[in-house]
Amino acid sequence: MKAVLQRVREARVDIAGETVGAIGAGLLVLLCAERDDTDAVADRMLSKILKLRIFSDDAGKMNRSVQDIGGGLLVVSQFTLAADVSGGNRPSFTQAAAPDEGQRLYELFVARARAAHPVVATGVFAADMQVHLVNDGPVTIPLQMTA
Secondary structure, three states: OEEEEEEEEEEEEEEOOEEEEEEOOEEEEEEEOEOOOOHHHHHHHHHHHHHOOOEEOOOOOEEEOHHHHOOEEEEEEOHHHHOEOOOOOOOEOOOEOOHHHHHHHHHHHHHHHHHHOOOEEEOOOOOOOEEEEEEEEEEEEEEEOOO
């Protein structure tokens, strides 16, 4: 499973001009399920995201997690994180989970995030989305968990 985290002051997802998910300060999580990912991988990814200390403390050091600051999570499915461009100029997405499994793992991740954290918004799996954000820092962190 791959994720790209962006520490944001605010973020939202629009579909056809309508906002379907939005948060204030927190993390935009671009999430990609890959072949061979499991529920346990999704759980480890969520745990890491919730505990990752990338928000500033009173001394200005990255020492607080999204949980510590009471920030939101905006979770957006993004299978293109599985892109492989090593063989040419057109990306291959063979490492991405099959659509049904990708959706299952995305929905599992979101459900467990909502059970563990008070503010969780989402996009819509496989929709054409426009993601708007104000990156804070900027801070962008790539993560990868494997089985």
